[in-house]
Amino acid sequence: MPRSAEVIRQWNVLRELEASRRATISGLAQKMDVTTRTIRRDLEALQVAGFPIFDELVDGKRFWKLDTKPFRKLGGEGETSLSLPELYALYFSRVLLEGLAGTLFKINLTSAFNKFEAVLTPGIRTFFEKLPNVLQVKAGRAKKGLGGKLDKTIARLIDATLLRRQATMHYHSLSSRRMKDYLVEPYRLLHFQGGLYLFAYVPEYKEMRTFAVERIKRLSLLQTTFKPSQKLSLELFAHSLGLNQGPPQRVEVEFAPKSAPYVREVKWHASQRAVDQPDGSLRLSLNVCVDQPLRNWILSFGANAHVVAPKGLATEIAAEFVRARARYDSGPGKH
Structure with a gap:
């Protein structure tokens, strides 16, 4: 049997234990279409990994349960506590960080994920690490690695956006194929298909424009602040398949x-x-x-x-x- 099939089956055993509150070995074997011996091995492997699985005798019948209390400290009590699928989804979403390569967002999120992983036992982390080999996230049309050199630029753009400060930038325009200088009023940063973009108002042209952050060669924040003159929708470019605006x-x-x-x-x-x-x-x-x-x-x-x-x-x-x-x-x- 392929190793991936074993891991997926064990994951389904965990899901079943969580959903049904308790289950018998024979019942699990029937649902997974395997022998009771296989289920016993699965339960033992999951226990060794650190999943809080235990058995109890009820009216002479032995049931197996998953104690979800250890995972509640990652969320909260009741409906706010993390379920197993949510726990794994959060762990697996680390793969999506590759789309933020070379940005401060990745640095901060990586730090947050490291703290999250520290709550999990080594065995659980090892078990989860086997699952991404079965699943794959394809970025698709992602930008080439931007590198750490953009960190300062992104940090300044975040400051400019939050503090409403005007900025000057030396920018490589693809349309004109030359370097241009702009005075901009930053409104929002957008992450799209592996690239980071600045949506800003350009006073010289009296219009909003979109700039690729990796093509900003030099950026300086001014002491001059601005009052937003443009009202942005909660979701920019809602009517475009890309990063454009226009009537639908x-x-x-x-x-x-x-x-x-x-x-x-x-x-x-x-x-x-x-x-x-x-x-x-x-x-x-x-x-x-x-x-x-x-x-x-x-x-x-x-x-x-x-x-x-x-x-x-x-x-x-x-x-x-x-x-x-x-x-x-x-x-x-x-x-």
Whole structure:
């Protein structure tokens, strides 16, 4: 039997003991579809790991229980105490810290996780460490490691945001491909797809702009404070699949049967509505702004995606494929 299957089964034994309050070895064996001997070994292994499992005799019948009191100090009493799934979810979420590499957030969260782990027995930590080998978190389109050099920049941005202080920065603009100097009023820091972004008001242009923190080459905080002139929603860029703002439109995209299962199981946007078609295709509607992240998302499906509405977006996507075809036709190796 694969080692991962054993660990998962033991985890399910723990879940069952927590959910049912108490259980018999024969009952656990039946639910796990294994022998009673295997369950006995599992219970012994979990006890050795440090899980507070004990047995008691009730009316001549032996039951096994999981004492959850040791975990309550991590949360509180009653509904605020941590359950086993919550305990593991918190432990496993350390993997997500890789998305914050090179930031003060990672340093502080790592310190907090170290204190949390100290409450767990070495055996429980070892048991939990086996489970991430079964599960995997894929960051996807994450930025390259930013390195510790940004720590001071991020710390200053946090101060500027909290204290409402204006700042000057030397910034590398990708659109103009040159270094530019800005006077900014920082409003918020955002973490998105492995990158950290500054959302700030630029008085010179009288508008809000988004800056990639790793492209801030120099940052200085001024003594001048500012009074926020812009009202921000609780969730920025709510109508975009990326980091853009704009009025939402109803967008409908039909996906071929080949891509339909994948599209159906992912939550792309809070507004999405999916309707299965008789031929196995899927029509997805979203209320989003028509921006480059949306175009890139549609183009990523190639011929398996067809824009139904709006017509202007459909024309843009079709034209992009025509340009791609022309580039292939005139590319290297063509005579």
